[in-house]
Amino acid sequence: DASDGKVKIGILNDQSGVYADFGGKSSYEAALMAVEDFGGKVLGVPVEVVTADHQNKPDIASNIARQWYDTEQVDSIMELTTSSVALAVQAISKEKKKIDIVTGAATTELTGKQCSPYGFHWAYDTHSLAVGTGGALVKQGGDSWFFLTADYAFGYSLEENTANYVKENGGSVVGAVRHPLATTDFSSFLLQAQSSGAKVIGLANAGLDTSNAIKQAAEFGIVQGGQRLAALLFTLAEVHGLGLEAAQGLTLTEGFYWNRDEESAKFGKRFMERTGKMPNMVHAGTYSAVLQYLKAIEKAGTDDADAVSKELHALPIDDIFAKNGTVAPNGRMIHDMYLLEVKKPDESKEPWDYFKVLATIPGKDAFIDPAKSGCDLVKS
Amino acid sequence: MTATMPLQNGAPRVVLSARGLRRDFGGFTAVKDVDLDVHHARVHALIGPNGAGKTTVFNLLTKFLQPTHGTITLLGEDITNTAPDKVARMGLVRSFQISAVFPHLTVLDNVRVALQRPNNLATQFWKPLSALEALNAKADQLIRSVGLEKERNAIAADLSYGRKRVLEIATTLALDPKVLLLDEPMAGMGHEDVGMVAEIIREVARERAVLMVEHNLSVVATLCHHVTVLQRGEILAEGDYAAVSEDPRVRTAYMGTEEA
């Protein structure tokens, strides 16, 4: 049974910085919804959710994580937007033998070299984004690529992964240009991309960089000129910020789309009522992670991390987020991803009706084969 | 070179000299072809109308400004391309037209700061402040010599203008310079201070070279052995005071018709 009379979940993410829209306070709301949907109690004890803003600072995050674990009886920490934070908190969780489930960060390190028996990676990762956009898009005819890559590790790995899939699927990469992080003006780079004649311009960057690149691509008439834009890390939240006028025709990959089916639409509307916006994969993923965690506790009959972890690894996932999800030995939750295209303004029938689903990428293709992940928990 | 000269203290010899000194500011030439020799044990006055280039000459000699043309020799060494702090270490020290003390240090500390460098007590960041007490005897002697002993522990900023000028002279002397450049040391001073400073200058000049800018002609007349008159950056006249003050060009350009 539960060790201290209650089960406590911490949602730790960026609520005031650059990723505040990506996950932010709404992730906390998603967690609350999951607890309510589960009935508010597990093993007869109440479930409590606490939240904190790590301000994108790993030291603040790890301070909070330690304090939560040591003095506030928190049993698990989830969300953990941004990789430096996720890796730091996963290390602490491992040391303290507590569960962490990452939905907000992208790095495959979490289930690679730095994997943990108590750590789970739920919604997406750089690899799955690359497979979705890079692999699936080639099959849709986008077979020559030009990359606009943010000039730092995250950008490189997105570019590299994607380029591999483009090539594996018979496409070619005709060029790439690296732009500094937080570039405001992309016109120089876009001109180069335009003159390369590539069918697809891959945006291996994130956040405001991607938004600005897309907006300026529209200005320079790139999509009208017949080229296709593919954003490698972009979600519903950012499309909403950009507006359909500028974003139309953009291709991207997400692990969730609210208008995917009836069930997800129902969840989306409920979420909308509480937060004023539709969920993206981070929000839905957090919902799913909390729900699954509670299911695992119930199954294990205790909130002890070892037992719960065992159940989390064993139980299949079936909820509004993932249909036939499973958890690999390295902690990776394997589920389907979706290749999406942003609708034109006149195709959109209701608010937040933004995407057409171009393809579904099966989980086993989307994520790294656990045996090749570099995680030493996987017995080869 | 100086070391080999078998000259006694007190005998005049050239210690600082400039040849063909020139300085342009944009299109404007502030100092033009100035030749200057400053002698040991002599007080040399540099006078001239406002804007003649006197302060600029000082800035050039002390290397606070780089000359456009010309060479400067100090104690036989060419210092045309030497940095100002190095020049000061070689023994050429100046005062400023606008008084220059360390305003929030005490009089004693002001003098000790000047003494620290020649006594190799400037870079020791591991020693306590009390190490500086070794300088007190020398400092007090300097303070006494300019009559500041009552103000020894006063904050420099609280001194009157004239006292600040005197303090500046004390810190300058602390370096035991071979050549002293004084820019209007008596400007804005009350009458009794003027007398005292004149006395100090006369005293120090026994064993040093002094070059000074001064508008107070009675001081120039009584104190200076040699006068150079500058006008529009060029030397107009040179010689002892009597000779220079007779020169009609100097009278129209600088002194005016009445006796000052």
Place this chain on the structure above:
Amino acid sequence: MKPLLKVSGLNAWYGESHILHGVDMTVGEGEMVTLLGRNGVGKTTTLRAIMGIVRERKGEISFAGEDLIRVPLHRVAHRGLGFIPEERGIFSTLSVYENLLLPPAVARGGMTMDEIFELFPNLYERRNSQGTKLSGGEQQMLAIARILRTGVRMMLLDEPTEGLAPVIVQRIGEVLKKLKERGMTVLIVEQNFRFASKVADRFYLMDHGRVAGEFPVSELSQRMDMLHDVLGV
């Protein structure tokens, strides 16, 4: 003579240091009065307090019958007072001409530019050069000329001869005499006693932030002893 400026019980402070301890003086219309005193007795401070540049002050300053204490600094000039600071305050980013035109006219009856250039031919010659490129004496002329244009009734002049070559000092003396003929009222602070004695009608002697004595130019020779005590002349 009708008093134009009347100062009584003027105290002034810089932060915590109390500089003026009750200055009393009057300057009549058209009079030229000189304020003598050693370094640091508060002469400059007196002028600055009258003008309102030093705001920490107490006492009465009446100018043409109006109390100036409550008048904000930028209105004082409009009452007819012009101030020429010790350091002259020529603007280096303005040409001589622009420097001249800078202060707004506060009353009719100021000099025209032609009159000014007639009085100071040097300035006309150099009207297009940068203000601070002028020699010290020319800068002093410019500072005086600048105020004459505005039509002020009274000028406060702080050490107009400091650091100037003797020949220039002479010239400024001549200019002041001309101004006097035109009826300008002037309060001058001066260290150069010889110069002061040539231009002034009357003297105030300051010591320790107070007026220590007063006498007309005619009594000058009788007062030499006192001057010697206070000034060390």
Place this chain on the structure above:
Amino acid sequence: MTMIFGIPLQAFLGQLLIGLINGSFYALLSLGLAIIFGLLRVINFAHGAQYMLGAFAAWMLLSHFGIGYWPALILAPLLVGLLGAAMERTMLRRLYSLDPLYGLLFTFGLALTVEGTFRYLYGASGQPYATPALLVGGTNLGFMFLPIYRGWVIVFSLAVCLGTWLVIEKTKLGSYLRAATENPVLVQSFGINVPFLLTLTYGLGAALAALAGVLAAPIYQVSPLMGSNIIIIVFAVVVVGGMGSIMGAIITGYMLGVAEGLTKVFYPEASNIVIFVIMAIVLLLRPAGLFGRDA
């Protein structure tokens, strides 16, 4: 094909033009910064925030009141300018008598507050702002496709920069401003209301930043972060140009925009540091900046 530095002339010209567009923003922003610094001796760290406020003001005018781009081009700078003036009146003013570093620290705090507030209210991903109908589309210049709006940015910013320069160098108001920079108390004693002049100047500087913000809105995402990204670069521009020189700030702005643009072609990885590198070189060779007078 004609080649220049190993790339086609056409591409070169295109990049040159694009550099000029970026330079327009640098010039506008550094102009305002230089004016405020010149007169108030305050390094306006909030300049980026005011730029952002300009863009947001335009966006809010459109989304809340249906007021379009053209009126916003006047209204937004006016609003931000007034806000700046009010801030100067009530707070910044108290710092003039202190070390200028306090002005820097105060405006730094101000920038954090304003930016934080907007991030709190509107999130970080930004808001869309459409190009005004009149300026939609582009022309083919032969060597590149130039969006009409970008052409407008160059022309308009040049006009504003030159206009501001003329006002400051050639008018009575300008000579008051310049004189007050040197010796505010004296100018005040001449009967000029210097405190009002200071308020006006700060307002003007803020308004210029806001104007740049409105110009930027249709090109960049209207985001709370847009200001903090650009402000540090603009600081470097001002150091290179020499603080307090109005023309210097303008020319350097355009020049560095072009330098940065060309770096994006030859060595894109360095394009964000090229300005800092230029700054370091200028500091070595001409410590006072390209157009600065020695302090």
Place this chain on the structure above:
Amino acid sequence: MTLTLELEKQKERSPVVAQTIFLGAGLALLLLAPLFFYPVFLMKLLCFALFACAFNLLLGYTGLLSFGHAAFFGGAAYFTAHVVKEWGVPPELGILAGVAGAALLGAIIGFFAIRRQGIYFAMITLALAQMFYFFCLQAEFTHGEDGIQSVPRGHLLGFIDLSQSTNMYYFVLAVFVISIAVIWRIINSPFGMILKSIRENETRAISLGYSVANYKLAAFVMSAALTGLAGGLKAIVFQFATLTDVGWQMSGEVILMTLLGGIGTLIGPLFGAGLVVTLQNYLATSEFPVTIITGLVFMACVLLFRRGIVGEFYNSRLGRKLGFEYRHKH
């Protein structure tokens, strides 16, 4: 005009006694603190306090406002983390590597920055630190936005297990106390006297024969090295080094800590750091957005209490009675 605020002057005997008692009490408090507070939190506080004190060595005592100190702090964290994790050197050597790296970086940035004064100095340090930030972002060894993670704490001198929080805490405390003593010595030394006089009147110092640039550079490098000590310690305490420590926001934060505690006071930054770190921790779980509050605190500080907490205390009646003095000069 320089940013000149200053304390320190013990005139009579009795205040010295009172101050010693104060210091002793403070030290005792720090020694006992782990009994009441969370050790990692305390260590973080000490790291930032040391950072702020090192920064204050430059601002408070030479009047140079650096807006780029994050480069030394974060840079040292990276250097330490890298050598400890990848090369397996012991923690004390790792920290020394951080210090050396920061000092080198300080020499390079300082070389450019000391060419200008005042605000220019601030802007140049800001720009150069920003260059270093981009370097860290792109360099291979920093692992981009993942940062260097899971740095082992190792054994101090081969036998003190630092993974024990208490051991780690007392190690950090010892380093902190020694560093403060070092800073105190630097300020109150013949060298410190020259720094002071340069701040007062630079031209005059040159004319007295001091190579002002060298003195400034030396002070800058010392400050950078001590900052590096704080950064290296922090990397060992938290076991990671990431980009947040090199960003310009961090430079802003350290200024805030110093300002809040009292510029030019020896222990002010300790209080400033304590307040800022506590505030950030507290706000993390509250509704208030951190940046807004930080910004407001900044503005309030500049407008209302420029002397900072400790400065205000020194200036209060009690403070003066104890013989403290806080001079605010323009």
